[in-house]
Amino acid sequence: MLLTRFDPFAEIRDLERRLLGAVEVPQKDKEGVNAFVPTVNTREDDKAYIVEVDLPGIDKKDIKVNIDPENRTLSISGERKFKNEVKKEDYYKIESSYGKFMRTFSLPENVDADKIDAKNENGVLTISIPKAQIEAKEVKEIPVK
Numbered sequence: 001m002l003l004t005r006f007d008p009f010a011e012i013r014d015l016e017r018r019l020l021g022a023v024e025v026p027q028k029d030k031e032g033v034n035a036f037v038p039t040v041n042t043r044e045d046d047k048a049y050i051v052e053v054d055l056p057g058i059d060k061k062d063i064k065v066n067i068d069p070e071n072r073t074l075s076i077s078g079e080r081k082f083k084n085e086v087k088k089e090d091y092y093k094i095e096s097s098y099g100k101f102m103r104t105f106s107l108p109e110n111v112d113a114d115k116i117d118a119k120n121e122n123g124v125l126t127i128s129i130p131k132a133q134i135e136a137k138e139v140k141e142i143p144v145k
Helices: 010-020
Strands: 022-024 040-044 048-054 063-068 073-087 092-106 117-121 124-130
Touching: 048 073, 063 124, 073 124
Parallel strands: none
Antiparallel strands: 022 092, 040 048, 048 124, 063 073, 073 092, 117 124
């Protein structure tokens, strides 16, 4: 008999992908170990779309942000490397946590890809995606002959 492990959060992750426009959210790596999936918050104001990614303890050199203007996608990837080692006279403790991650999001058509800005401060990666200025087209009346 084939046993399948129940994942109570699978439907929630699927809903997140559909609501937030995420194209790809890796859940398990090749060995079947749960992958690191950072928390993402998105918001929009009059001038830009803002993406905030929680990446505590991750150095900015281990983070890559790519935009594909042809497919209109934003990809955030990187690797978490954490090692905490304690040596005392009567014990030795080591904790380590490693994991690669990648999140990909679909972008709307009105994005100015040349002015995207990314900052990593206090463990939060903030990506500002400015909206392109689209000329408002006037309604033109067509005379009926």
